[in-house]
Amino acid sequence: MNVTVIEPGATLGVLGGGQLGAMFATAAKRMGYATVVWDPDPEAPAHRLADYSLINPFEDADARREFTRLVQAVTYEWENIPADLCEQLERDVPVRPSSRVLRVIQDRIEQKTFLRNQGLAVPVFSAMTSPEELGRQVTPGYPLVCKTATAGYDGKGQWKIARAEDCAAVQQELARNMRPGARWILEEWLPFDREVSILVVRGADGSSLTYPLVENVHEDGILRQTTVPANVSAPVVEQAANLARQAVHALDGVGVFCVELFLMSDDRLLINEVAPRPHNSGHYSLDACTVSQFEQQVRTLCGLPLGEIRLLSPAVMLNLIGDDVRLATTAPAVQDLLREPGAIVHLYGKRAIRPKRKMGHVSFLAATREEALAKAVSFRARLVPTSC
Incomplete structure (x- = not known):
């Protein structure tokens, strides 16, 4: 299949300016591309790394025309970007993953169906x-x-319901925060053995x-820690890779995808969610792989060959959440x-520290996963505020 290549020197657009947008912009710049970041939040960290910035609302038609004029291709940093905007943009430039993929994935009911x-x-x-x-509701049961x-x-917008008696309190909260057209998905609570995930990179050539x-x-x-490689059997690894590839191929997705999975005690895997973008659990690739997930995002957007995927070292990625960043960066x-x-420390440049906000992460590389885990455990034990 012939795929149009967008050569270095072109300008790439990214919708969303958080840490994922910033990491994309960094990878793009290293590969010779300029970037335009469109995020209505003027404090979004990716604005400080972009060649051009737009802070208009996503509904602004003038901003859309300006964005389209500047860029040769567009991607996005998370799945809550308006699919309508992506559909309008792809009339003029490639948008990867496509608006069709985004519509399926950004609604949990549509995605699971x-x-x-x-x-x-x-x-x-249900x-x-x-x-x-x-x-x-009787399906699924409690x-x-x-x-x-x-x-x-x-973890926002989620409620565990252990028994029927818990429904009333959740009903009240849903009613208080209800928006027009709101829907919810009810899922069985799985007694999984562990949570795992895997990145799939798919090019425009399939x-x-x-x-x-x-x-x-x-x-x-909230994701606190990711360990690579996972401590599971080779058949589980193969099963996960096959499931993930099947999901992304079925979507006909082009880009970087993360497939989150539940591993059951009998080694069965069930798909929890698919993210159409680089993922927090893939940040280890910045330091422990030959080609990071963000470079792959640039490659797939521009029609370039997929990069080699080779794990150079076992690693543990630990998120710095809220005040963790202050504790970790103070002498x-x-x-x-x-x-x-x-x-290896990565700080995201977010100016406001808030509880449950991801402020950065630390990767710990070592000769074995056990040694990397020990380093992460030791560091986290030190992330405890001292009393006066």
Whole structure:
């Protein structure tokens, strides 16, 4: 298949200016591309790395025309970007992944239905269009988790319901925050053994590659730690790679995708969610792989060959959340951290520190995964505020 190549020297657009947009802009600049970041938040960190910035609302038609005039191709940093905007943009320039892919993925009900119709294993689920339906739903049974169909992330917009008696309180919260057209998905609460994820890179020519399977630890719905490689059997790794490739190929997606999976005690895997972009659990690739997920995002956007995927070292990625960043970057803690062989610090440049906000991450590289884990555990034990 002949694919049009967008050569270095061109200007690439990214919708969204958080840390993922900033890392994309950094990779693009290293590869010889200029970038335009469009994010309505003037404090978004990617603005400081871009060649051009737009801070207009995404609904601004003049800003859309200006953005289109400047760029030769467009990507986005997260799935809550308006799909309508992407559809309008792709009339003039390539948008990867496409608006069609984005529409499927950004609605959990649409995504799970699509995956199930492809014969891919997902948790049992049902859709809900009003809070009053919650107590009447019988599929799936309790315990279950209720999630907003759109817009939730990092544990926001999710409620665990252990038994029928818990429904009333969740109903009240749903009703208080209800938006026109809101929907929710009810999923079975799975007694999984562990959470794992895998990156899939797919080019416009249909070629694809997978990164190593990683093991994730979440706290309060937020990713806290990723370990690569995952401590699982070779058949599980192969099963995960096959599931992930099938999902992305079924979507006909072009770009970088992260497939989050639940690993059950009998080694079955079920797809939790698919993200149409680089992912927090793939940040280890910046330091521990020959080609990072962000360079792959540039390559797939520009029609370039996919990069080699080779894990250079076992690694543990630990997120700095909220006040962690202050504790980690204040002497003597920062001195101790930077003395640690294999420790690599990434700070995102967010000016406001807030609870549950990802402020940066640290990668710990070592000869073995056990040694990398020990380094991460030791560092995290030091992230405890001292009392006066």
